Amino acid sequence: MVTLERILDRKNIEKALLQVARNKGAAGVDGMLTEELQKYLNSNWRVLKMELLEGKYCPKAVREVEIPKPNGGTRMLGIPTVIDRMLQQAISQVMIPVYEEQFSACSYGFRPKRNAHQAVLQAQCLLKGGREWVVELDLEKFFDKVNHDRLMSRLSLTIKDKPTLSLIRKFLTSGILKDGVETVRTAGTPQGSPLSPLLSNIVLDELDKEIEKRGHAFIRYADDCSIYLKSERAAKRTASSITRYIEDKLLLKVNKEKTKVSYGEQSTLLGYSFEKSPTQSWMIQIPWTSINRVKRKCKALTKRSNGKSEKRVLENLKVLIEGWINYFQLATANTRALGNLDGYVRVRLRMHQWKAWKRAPARIKGLLRLGASKRDAYEHGHSSKSYCRIAKSWVLTKTMTNKVIKKRGYLGFVDSFYLKKKAQMSMF
DNA sequence: TTTACAGCGAC
RNA sequence: GUUGUCGCUGUAAA
Ligand SMILES: Nc1ncnc2c1ncn2[C@H]1C[C@H](O)[C@@H](COP(=O)(O)OP(=O)(O)OP(=O)(O)O)O1
Ligand SMILES: [Mg+2]
Numbered sequence: 001m002v003t004l005e006r007i008l009d010r011k012n013i014e015k016a017l018l019q020v021a022r023n024k025g026a027a028g029v030d031g032m033l034t035e036e037l038q039k040y041l042n043s044n045w046r047v048l049k050m051e052l053l054e055g056k057y058c059p060k061a062v063r064e065v066e067i068p069k070p071n072g073g074t075r076m077l078g079i080p081t082v083i084d085r086m087l088q089q090a091i092s093q094v095m096i097p098v099y100e101e102q103f104s105a106c107s108y109g110f111r112p113k114r115n116a117h118q119a120v121l122q123a124q125c126l127l128k129g130g131r132e133w134v135v136e137l138d139l140e141k142f143f144d145k146v147n148h149d150r151l152m153s154r155l156s157l158t159i160k161d162k163p164t165l166s167l168i169r170k171f172l173t174s175g176i177l178k179d180g181v182e183t184v185r186t187a188g189t190p191q192g193s194p195l196s197p198l199l200s201n202i203v204l205d206e207l208d209k210e211i212e213k214r215g216h217a218f219i220r221y222a223d224d225c226s227i228y229l230k231s232e233r234a235a236k237r238t239a240s241s242i243t244r245y246i247e248d249k250l251l252l253k254v255n256k257e258k259t260k261v262s263y264g265e266q267s268t269l270l271g272y273s274f275e276k277s278p279t280q281s282w283m284i285q286i287p288w289t290s291i292n293r294v295k296r297k298c299k300a301l302t303k304r305s306n307g308k309s310e311k312r313v314l315e316n317l318k319v320l321i322e323g324w325i326n327y328f329q330l331a332t333a334n335t336r337a338l339g340n341l342d343g344y345v346r347v348r349l350r351m352h353q354w355k356a357w358k359r360a361p362a363r364i365k366g367l368l369r370l371g372a373s374k375r376d377a378y379e380h381g382h383s384s385k386s387y388c389r390i391a392k393s394w395v396l397t398k399t400m401t402n403k404v405i406k407k408r409g410y411l412g413f414v415d416s417f418y419l420k421k422k423a424q425m426s427m428f
Numbered sequence: 429t430t431t432a433c434a435g436c437g438a439c
Numbered sequence: 440g441u442u443g444u445c446g447c448u449g450u451a452a453a
Contacts, residue, residue: 323437
């Protein structure tokens with residue numbers, strides 16, 4: 001049951017506050033920082049709560065910031081005030097358990113206990129099961145094009161509490177501030193609001209139900225929807241049919257460039273691609289686009305102009321590559337691409353006349369092998385801890401002692417700071 | 429088991 | 440300057 005009382009409950013608000021505080025995000029239009037939210041609430045929470053219960057509270061405008069997208073174009077972020085971020089977080093926390101019960105099992109994005117790896121492994125299963133033709137759909141400017149009236153009416157099917165619905169609508173219609181000029185929002189949910197991901201899933205839950213009704217196998221991750229079919233003809237037919245459904249019924253726009261019908265080997269999903277091997281059926285692969293993306297990051301880290309020490313650059317590279325490999329662990333095909341990345345990193349290091357290029361930091365091929373072992377262990381239900389330990393001893397060579405001492409000192413400070421915060425919290 | 433910090437990825 | 444959700448890895452503390 002979603003009610004304003006439960007949303008504004010002390011325990012729920014404390015949790016929401018903690019989340020906003022630890023994100024350490026930038027300020028909204030009012031300039032209030034995340035560190036200042038606690039002491040603001042200590043003096044103003046009671047009046048704020050009264051305003052909310054009386055339906056008198058009006059959310060501030062979101063601050064619009066443009067950021068570049070990885071493959072060209074710009075993304076318009078809408079950054080709410082820290083107070084509004086906390087309130088939306090509080091709403092989200094109450095709504096999530098209710099909606100988790102009704103969401104589709106094939107939806108993987110923005111949902112607790114679900115991740116991209118599960119989606120990619122499921123895609124591999126579908127391909128292995130003979131559904132080798134893929135419809136890939138992506139929506140154009142998805143969050144920005146969400147229809148308010150459709151969303152509100154869908155919310156009212158589950159949420160019966162009028163004050164909550166009214167508050168959510170106020171958040172949807174709050175203004176947009178850019179270069180000192182405030183404009184009105186008539187559609188869309190801000191990219192950057194804590195509630196937006198959940199709302200977007202509520203919108204596309206309708207699509208999930210429609211695809212399920214038609215009996216198709218599919219995987220959805222946010223606005224990325226892949227449908228797996230057994231023939232090209234069926235794939236082409238459902239592509240146009242589902243596109244029509246999305247545009248006419250859901251009033252959203254399908255991205256024509258990112259949408260395609262292809263054989264499994266040409267399909268991509270969540271950074272991965274797939275390859276059909278004669279011996280092992282469908283294998284998971286890393287496409288060149290993903291390799292090139294991490295290469296660019298490596299290049300940025302090893303630029304001549306940034307005046308960082310060799311030690312520091314190597315540490316940063318290690319962290320980047322380790323984290324990257326950790327995500328792309330599922331890949332077992334096309335290991336040449338990984339060797340290529342390894343070679344690229346060594347060239348960048350040699351450019352600086354650094355001797356490390358022979359030894360570490362990459363060991364990418366070794367890491368891939370370990371990643372594959374880890375994946376096998378996971379699939380067969382065994383513990384993967386031993387593999388992790390092996391990877392650790394192989395990869396961590398130096399830079400450890402220095403870093404650990406620094407972190408220790410810092411952590412001690414943070415811990416005491418956190419305890420102080422918890423003590424302050426009981427004030428309001 | 430949980431919490432804090434650092435980071436990586438998907439969208 | 441850059442927000443948000445989700446997941447994961449590593450470290451540390453109970
Ligand atoms: N960095 C981010 N911060 C907040 N929200 C994000 C971020 N990246 C993606 N999203 C959300 C908002 C997007 O509308 C939605 C789908 O992502 P994506 O398809 O990459 O962009 P998009 O749909 O807005 O534009 P495009 O027309 O290029 O597809 O996911
Ligand atoms: Mg999109």
